[in-house]
Amino acid sequence: MCAQTASPVAKGLFQKGIAMSGEYNSLRGVNTTWQAQDCKSRLPTLQEAGKAGERFAAALGCEAQGRDADRQVAACLRRIPAKTLLDKAGNGMAPDQGTLGPIVDGEILTMSPAEAFEKGRVNKVTLIHGVDRDETQMRVAETPEEYEALVKEQYGPLAREVFERYPLKRFPAPAPYVAFRTILADSNSVCPSLLNNERLSRHITVFGFVNANADAPPASFVDQSKPNGAFHVNENQFLQSAMTNASANQQTLGNQLVAQWTGFARTGDPTVDGTPYWSKYTRSNPAVMSLAPAGDSVMTTEIAKQHNCGFWNRYAPFD
Known part of the structure; x- marks a missing residue:
């Protein structure tokens, strides 16, 4: 969806779009799972x-x-x-x-999506755009030694400050796993997503979200022995088929997602009956919907502070 929003040849072909989990590649370019291809990468x-x-x-x-x-x-x-x-x-x-992944060929894409977002070279569409709070697409640490080695691999000259901001002693067991999962999500997904919200909102209407649902029914690609948190695209399970193994709390969130996604598709506004109010993201009100089970979803402006985005955004592409 990011590429379509930035593609000149897609102009006029759609009016609304939903971008889920579009930010996941390594912020520092040390990709170990997929080559650079996401909504913030230099393609x-x-x-x-x-x-x-x-x-x-x-x-x-x-x-x-x-x-x-x-x-x-x-x-x-x-x-x-x-x-x-x-x-x-x-x-x-x-x-x-x-x-x-996509390439900047000069016709379908004239520049990488995040650069287009920064420069306002986007199609005039309305978007829902967001990620999951604990997104990871790379190897996660199992031991303190792996935690130290992987932080150094991913963040190089930034490693010392990363260690200071994410000390192992602050995280619950298994601390290496949770700590590095958190770093990856903050740097690669949550903060870049908020930054793209800010860039896009200067030019088009954007409704931002962060999925904070840490107890979603497990998907086939997650290790159920690990605390995966709000893992990559976990909302897809509610949107693609009827859930048969969801608790009442989870089913309530699933009903909310279906109502908001389909309501947005109809009207361009995700606030519909039976769901919480969802305001658009603006520079003066940078609020996103924090998706949570049991009817506890809420608008918040605290995500950036909680995820060290002031730090990570200093190293984002196209700044």
Whole structure:
């Protein structure tokens, strides 16, 4: 949805959109799960993506020279089984794995979405935009030693200040896991999401949210032995199908989400009967909906302070 909001060729094709969990890549560029592709990342240029594509094709044995080299390479790739292509592509992190995310090609995208948000080069649409409070898309620490090593890997020269802001002694057991999960979520998801709300709200109507539902029914991709908190896209479970394993508290949130998402789709306003009032995000009132079970969702302006966003936003792209 971020790319569509920033794409000139999408102008006039839609009026409203909902962006969920669009910020997740590493803020500092030390991506260990997915190549840079999210709503805040500097995306590869067409030239960079072309070079990556050449390396990917060569790794699969599809190289050619001459005037019709592109046609020969394309024909070679079409003969390779789809599973082989997917296996070789992997997560896009290795030099010969190609690209898995959007690219700035000069036509569909003329710049990375966050840069477009900052410059106001966006389509005139209305958005719901937000993330989950404890989003992580990277390896999480299991021991104090891993906590120290991973903080240094991800944050380099910032590590000392990160340790000061997130000392292990302040977190409950398993402290290394919870502490590093919190750092990843604050730096990679929550604060960039709020910053994109602020950028977008200068130009279009935005309704921001942070999903604080830490007791959602577990999704297939989470380790149920860990305190995952409000994990990545956990609201999807309520929106994609009827929930059969949800508690009464969770079902109440699910009903709220369905009512607000569909109400917004109809009218462009997520405040509908049976749901709490949801104001738009503005510079003078930077409030977001904190989604919670049991009818406890509430508007708040405290998220940025709670998640150290004053610190993290100093290192955000396109500032």
